[in-house]
Amino acid sequence: MTAGETTLDGAWTRRWIEAVAAAVAERKSALTALDRAIGDGDHGENLDRGFQAVLGKLDALDEQPTPGAVLKLVATTLISTVGGAAGPLYGTAFLKGAMAAGDRQALDAAALVEVLTAARDGIVARGKAEPNDKTMVDAWGPAVEAAAAAGDDVRAALEAAAGAAEAGAVATEPLVAHKGRASYLGDRAIGHRDPGAESSALILRVAAETQ
Amino acid sequence: MTAGETTLDGAWTRRWIEAVAAAVAERKSALTALDRAIGDGDHGENLDRGFQAVLGKLDALDEQPTPGAVLKLVATTLISTVGGAAGPLYGTAFLKGAMAAGDRQALDAAALVEVLTAARDGIVARGKAEPNDKTMVDAWGPAVEAAAAAGDDVRAALEAAAGAAEAGAVATEPLVAHKGRASYLGDRAIGHRDPGAESSALILRVAAETQ
Amino acid sequence: MTVGLVIVSHSVRIAEGVVELAAQMAPSITMAAAGGTDDGGIGTSFDKVQAGFAGADSGDGVVVLCDLGSAVLTAETALDFAEAPERIRIADAPIVEGAVAAAVAAESGADLERVLAAAQDQAPAA
Amino acid sequence: MTVGLVIVSHSVRIAEGVVELAAQMAPSITMAAAGGTDDGGIGTSFDKVQAGFAGADSGDGVVVLCDLGSAVLTAETALDFAEAPERIRIADAPIVEGAVAAAVAAESGADLERVLAAAQDQAPAA
Ligand SMILES: Nc1ncnc2c1ncn2[C@@H]1O[C@H](COP(=O)(O)OP(=O)(O)O)[C@@H](O)[C@H]1O
Ligand SMILES: Nc1ncnc2c1ncn2[C@@H]1O[C@H](COP(=O)(O)OP(=O)(O)O)[C@@H](O)[C@H]1O
Ligand SMILES: [Mg+2]
Ligand SMILES: [Mg+2]
Ligand SMILES: [Mg+2]
Ligand SMILES: [Mg+2]
Numbered sequence: 106m107t108a109g110e111t112t113l114d115g116a117w118t119r120r121w122i123e124a125v126a127a128a129v130a131e132r133k134s135a136l137t138a139l140d141r142a143i144g145d146g147d148h149g150e151n152l153d154r155g156f157q158a159v160l161g162k163l164d165a166l167d168e169q170p171t172p173g174a175v176l177k178l179v180a181t182t183l184i185s186t187v188g189g190a191a192g193p194l195y196g197t198a199f200l201k202g203a204m205a206a207g208d209r210q211a212l213d214a215a216a217l218v219e220v221l222t223a224a225r226d227g228i229v230a231r232g233k234a235e236p237n238d239k240t241m242v243d244a245w246g247p248a249v250e251a252a253a254a255a256g257d258d259v260r261a262a263l264e265a266a267a268g269a270a271e272a273g274a275v276a277t278e279p280l281v282a283h284k285g286r287a288s289y290l291g292d293r294a295i296g297h298r299d300p301g302a303e304s305s306a307l308i309l310r311v312a313a314e315t316q
Numbered sequence: 317m318t319a320g321e322t323t324l325d326g327a328w329t330r331r332w333i334e335a336v337a338a339a340v341a342e343r344k345s346a347l348t349a350l351d352r353a354i355g356d357g358d359h360g361e362n363l364d365r366g367f368q369a370v371l372g373k374l375d376a377l378d379e380q381p382t383p384g385a386v387l388k389l390v391a392t393t394l395i396s397t398v399g400g401a402a403g404p405l406y407g408t409a410f411l412k413g414a415m416a417a418g419d420r421q422a423l424d425a426a427a428l429v430e431v432l433t434a435a436r437d438g439i440v441a442r443g444k445a446e447p448n449d450k451t452m453v454d455a456w457g458p459a460v461e462a463a464a465a466a467g468d469d470v471r472a473a474l475e476a477a478a479g480a481a482e483a484g485a486v487a488t489e490p491l492v493a494h495k496g497r498a499s500y501l502g503d504r505a506i507g508h509r510d511p512g513a514e515s516s517a518l519i520l521r522v523a524a525e526t527q
Numbered sequence: 528m529t530v531g532l533v534i535v536s537h538s539v540r541i542a543e544g545v546v547e548l549a550a551q552m553a554p555s556i557t558m559a560a561a562g563g564t565d566d567g568g569i570g571t572s573f574d575k576v577q578a579g580f581a582g583a584d585s586g587d588g589v590v591v592l593c594d595l596g597s598a599v600l601t602a603e604t605a606l607d608f609a610e611a612p613e614r615i616r617i618a619d620a621p622i623v624e625g626a627v628a629a630a631v632a633a634e635s636g637a638d639l640e641r642v643l644a645a646a647q648d649q650a651p652a653a
Numbered sequence: 654m655t656v657g658l659v660i661v662s663h664s665v666r667i668a669e670g671v672v673e674l675a676a677q678m679a680p681s682i683t684m685a686a687a688g689g690t691d692d693g694g695i696g697t698s699f700d701k702v703q704a705g706f707a708g709a710d711s712g713d714g715v716v717v718l719c720d721l722g723s724a725v726l727t728a729e730t731a732l733d734f735a736e737a738p739e740r741i742r743i744a745d746a747p748i749v750e751g752a753v754a755a756a757v758a759a760e761s762g763a764d765l766e767r768v769l770a771a772a773q774d775q776a777p778a779a
Contacts, residue, residue: 145677147570184604188570190597193604231600285596286678289757356551358696395730399696401723404730442726496722497552500631538674541749544666544688548720551695562670569677594674594749621747623667623720 111259112211115170119163121315122179126156128311129304136307139300143287147189148300155187155195173206176220190285191301194228194241201227214259218252221266225249232284239282239294241301244270248309260313267306267313274302322470323422326381330374332526333390337367339522340515347518350511354498358400359511366398366406384417387431401496402512405439405452412438425463425470432460432477443495450493450505452512455481459520471524478517478524485513530633530642531557531583534626535576535593535602539563545592545626553630559583571601580609588614588639590629590646594622614639618646625649656759656768657683657709659717660752661702661724665689671718671752679756685709697727706735714740714765716755716772720748740765744772751775 113121129136129152136149159182166174176199184196205223209216225245234240251269255262277299282288287299324332340347340363348360370393377385387410395407416434420427436456445451462480466473488510493499498510532549536542542562549558559579564570576591583589588611593599602617609615616639618625625646632645658675662668668688675684685705690696702717709715714737719725728743735741742765744751751772758771 145569147677151570184573186565188564188568188572190600192571192573193597193600196604197607231603289678289754290761293761356695358551362696395699397691399690399694399698401726403697403699404723404726407730408733442729500552500628501635504635536670536674536749538670540666540670541674542670544662544664544668544670548662548664548667548695569674595753621750623662623748627721 112213113172113217113259114211115166115172115175117211117315118172118175119166119170121312122156122159122163122175124311124315125308126160128307129153129156132304132307136300136304139298139303143282143290143294143297144300145189145286148191148304151187151189151191152195152304155183155192158182158186171206171208171210172212172220173203173208176200176203176206190232191241191304194232194301197227197231198224198245201230212259214252214255214257214262217259217262218249221245221249221252234284237280238284239277239280239287239299239302240284241299241305243277243280243299244273244302244305244309247273248305263309263313267310270302270306270309274298274306277302323424324383324428324470325422326377326383326386328422328526329383329386330377330381332523333367333370333374333386335522335526336519337371339518340364340367343515343518347511347515350509350514354493354501354505354508355511356400356497359402359515362398362400362402363406363515366394366403369393369397382417382419382421383423383431384414384419387411387414387417401443402452402515405443405512408438408442409435409456412441423470425466425468425473428470428473429460429464432456432463436460445495448491449495450488450491450498450510450513451495452510452516454488454491454510455484455513455516455520458484459516474520474524478521481513481517481520485509485517488513528587528636528638529556529585530587530629530637530639531559531585531589532626532629532633532642533559533561533576533579533583533589533591533602534622535571535579535591535598536560536562536622537569537571537594537598539567541594541622545623548623549626549630552627553634556630556633557583557585558626558630559589571598573601573605576602576605577608580605580615584611584614586614588616590633590639590642591615591617592620592622592626592629592646593617616640616643618643620646620649654713654762654764655682655711656713656755656763656765657685657711657715658752658755658759658768659685659687659702659705659709659715659728660748661697661705661717661719661728662686662688662748663695663697663720663724665693667720667748671749674749675752675756678753679760682756682759683709683711684752684756685715697724699727699731702728702731703734706731706741710737710740712740714742716759716765716768717741717743718746718748718752718755718772719743742766742769744769746772746775 133149140148180199247269344360351359391410458480462476542560629646668686755772
């Protein structure tokens with residue numbers, strides 16, 4: 106495939122989610138360790154439970170699902186299985202993303218930006234966090250902006266989103282939290298990376314790496 | 317015994333408490349019914365549990381206990397066994413009454429008024445209720461004043477206290493509660509008698525009847 | 528008019544305890560305990576909350592009490608999927624104290640908005 | 654500095670649930686569940702509260718969280734009988750939300766007055 110002509114179809118979407126499940130399983134303890142420092146120490150387990158449940162349901166999809174259909178399955182499964190704040194937050198993100206994807210058979214760069222924007226807006230609508238509240242919004246916000254600025258190459262957009270999300274996650278370290286459990290800690294959250302921002306960056310990095 | 321010369325000794329105090337236990341057992345469902353209307357429906361059971369426990373401990377007293385020793389035993393037993401607001405409230409009342417009685421072998425009218433005053437003050441200190449908050453304070457307050465006004469006849473003081481407490485309990489009916497569980501009900505507490513005021517009147521009536 | 532309650536807690540025991548406590552003062556109210564994750568661990572369960580909405584709503588609506596923030600997020604998400612969201616109110620109130628106040632109001636026949644207000648006003652002390 | 658917590662509830666389950674919930678964010682804090690009457694019914698137990706004071710106070714003091722008014726009365730009465738009342742603070746805070754905030758503060762090594770303040774300020778939502 107040539108850059109600029111590539112689109113992301115349902116099969117790609119499924120490969121991406123399968124790779125996310127594998128990456129989350131691998132990074133489970135690291136995510137949980139972040140959450141132990143400024144939360145309740147379950148973020149890795151929560152996400153792993155959710156994505157393992159997703160894996161078990163992917164075969165129920167049509168043989169050639171739309172990207173939207175995959176995203177919707179991820180959404181409802183995460184909502185039902187994660188058991189922590191990340192469940193409703195990512196669930197809402199994937200659900201709004203699915204709605205933005207609609208019936209499209211594949212996503213070009215413009216459609217990808219629509220999907221990412223809808224996902225971020227879903228997280229913000231659900232959790233009411235502002236930028237710099239030290240949440241996953243601090244990964245998604247920069248990711249959406251970077252993807253939108255990346256032009257009409259969908260792979261460049263994915264790479265830009267991943268890089269911006271990673272930078273956004275790192276940038277949560279000096280912040281005081283104003284949402285989520287870390288907000289109980291006041292200044293003591295300073296110096297720790299937000300687990301949800303980190304897992305968001307991971308999900309987007311895996312997207313950039315999924316062929 | 318002649319009025320004006322009578323005093324209340326430890327044996328009288330014990331007879332009073334035994335009679336209270338019997339009266340509470342008999343009036344248990346009526347007290348609980350009052351509490352069911354504007355509380356959680358356990359006041360009779362709570363007090364019965366407490367006074368039955370007291371009965372089981374009276375034999376551990378000296379053969380000729382002081383009134384204060386009896387009152388103190390009642391206090392600590394009610395505190396440990398009642399399980400509802402009445403436990404700390406009556407417990408504190410009996411404890412402060414015991415302290416006011418001190419080492420006296422018997423109580424004359426003046427000492428009785430001191431004991432009743434201390435008991436009422438203990439309830440007020442513990443529960444912070446004001447007059448007309450629709451609590452047991454509305455029985456104890458008038459009782460103390462009536463006893464103090466009854467002169468130096470201890471039996472007249474007991475009779476005056478009982479009558480005033482009964483009138484005080486009846487007078488809680490039109491009130492809105494500002495303390496205790498009935499305060500959740502707002503205007504809907506109007507028309508119902510406060511269970512703690514009723515049991516307080518019962519305790520003082522039994523005192524007046526105890527020879 | 529009998530408004531129901533749904534108690535959304537991270538702990539099975541808190542949710543069940545709140546129901547037993549509030550039931551003492553409000554024996555005729557339907558209260559659903561939606562505590563813990565699906566397998567009973569610490570966390571929240573979308574499915575338990577959704578079942579609670581259905582189970583506690585007799586047609587007069589339900590007021591939802593939540594403990595921590597993620598319980599609120601779960602309840603709000605379930606609200607998005609609810610059949611009759613117009614009859615569901617998520618209270619901004621402490622879970623135990625709000626539930627008791629709401630239950631007492633519901634027991635007296637208060638309507639949905641009044642039960643919500645009772646939860647959010649809470650109630651006097653001692 | 655490790656301040657302990659005592660959770661005084663009318664319900665065994667609420668008290669135990671609050672301890673398990675708060676322990677998630679504050680695994681090294683000693684928390685005593687003083688829930689229910691002596692025989693496990695709905696109500697409060699002076700003896701359980703007293704045992705909680707002793708069990709949760711390592712020498713740096715304890716903050717006490719209560720549910721309804723009669724739990725406060727029981728806790729205050731136990732305070733009158735306590736060996737080291739100067740190291741006991743009864744929080745004016747909702748039991749679940751206050752306990753989590755207090756536990757997090759205690760976990761960070763805050764002293765008695767700061768843990769009390771954390772309980773009473775509670776904490777942000779969602
Ligand atoms: N209100 C919110 N808005 C945005 N993100 C939030 C909010 N609350 C929590 N989060 C995110 O959720 C992450 C924690 O997820 P998780 O550990 O699964 O949930 P929980 O806190 O319920 O245990 C946080 O690191 C943060 O990124
Ligand atoms: N703060 C208070 N001050 C004075 N009396 C109170 C207070 N709170 C409750 N009471 C009294 O306690 C009575 C209820 O006792 P009980 O039913 O044993 O306790 P609970 O409300 O814990 O079930 C009320 O009727 C009232 O007279
Ligand atoms: Mg967590
Ligand atoms: Mg969690
Ligand atoms: Mg009662
Ligand atoms: Mg009771």
